[in-house]
Amino acid sequence: MKIFLVAGEPSGDRLGAALMAGLKVLSPGVEFAGVAGPLMQAEGMGSLFPMEELSVMGIAEVLPKYFHLKRRIRDVAEAVIASDAAALVTIDSPDFGLRVAALVKAARPGLRTIHYVAPSVWAWRPGRAAKMARHVDHVLALLPFEPPYMQAAGMTCDFVGHPVVAEPVASDAERAAWAGEGPLVLALPGSRRGEVARLAPVLGEVVGRLAARHPGLRVALPTVRGVAGLVREVTAGWPVRPQIVEEAGAKRGAFAAADVAIAASGTVSLELAAVGCPMVIAYDMHPLTLWLMRRAALIDTVTLVNLVSETRVVPEFIGDRCRADLIAPAVEALLAQPSAQDAAMALTMSRLGAGGEPPGLRAARSVLGVL
Secondary structure: OEEEEEEOOHHHHHHHHHHHHHHHHHOOOOEEEEEOOHHHHHOOOOOOOOHHHHOOOOHHHHHHHHHHHHHHHHHHHHHHHHOOOOEEEEEOOHHHHHHHHHHHHHHOOOOEEEEEOOOOOOOEOOOHHHHHOOOOOEEEEOOOOOHHHHHHOOOEEEEOOOHHHHOOOOOHHHHHOOOOOOOEEEEEOOOOHHHHHHHHHHHHHHHHHHHHHOOOOEEEEEOOHHHHHHHHHHOOOOOOOOEEEOOHHHHHHHHHHOOEEEEOOOOHHHHHHHOOOOEEEEEOOOHHHHHHHHHHEOOOOOOHHHHHHOOOOOOEEEHHHOOHHHHHHHHHHHHHOOOOOHHHHHHHHHHOOOOOOOHHHHHHHHHHHHO
């Protein structure tokens, strides 16, 4: 059996790798094709082209690459149609993956189409679920409250848990590697080039303000392959030079040892909650993208820890509030009271499936059930 997988960014690559591992356990001999990042490639899958070509977010950011992305949508759809795959699994990146699914379903109506990560219709654009149901058969949901939204639109849907609850924890040696005198701050400006370019100057200014009050301040900046060079370039002038980390073990150690994190919005908030690291969320984007998203928003927070725990304990600095003079005091407050977010983080992990069957295996079981 062959399954065609399409991932478009690092978070999707992690999901895809765990799904592949689960499928290999439950269905030995399964084969894979599609678009993959390094983690999926490590599970034995080639990639039609570098996954990083698809890691673009925001209307204004996508426009300059529109024709290239449209060509890639056609390339991937044609590859699926020509293959003998039993199913297409598009992973996150809905603006790309669901367009591929639409072309594939039109040409091969009998091929099962599965989307991994339910669209956040509870947050904005609720009509997406009905539109998606035209060419998606089944959805794998990361959040426990999502299946009813998908089922109401006409798709089947399973809550499979969030992969963050099954990720490896830092060893004592990995954590000890970050031991030091001053507080350790995690700076997490995102995994897309546009995010890094916008957030790095703000985070650098926050670091400067913190360093003035904490002379021994240390900064760790975990990053990913596609933006590592840019990260080194834009942080070269920071008041405290961050230690840039790409290796998985060093990243785990930094997350576990950090006293506080300043993070871009997204899955990273759950990664921080998994290790109990208090956090502040900072995010900026093109003004047009921000304006459109605010007009469409149905919720008052973008942080998954706040949403899943039904609290608002994680402070957010979005758009015009993404300013160092606002962010630095919030970080100081967490350094002074590091346990302020503990209960919400623990509740989040419990609701996402901590202690149960690994989400990758649950996702694989769901995919095979559909087939």
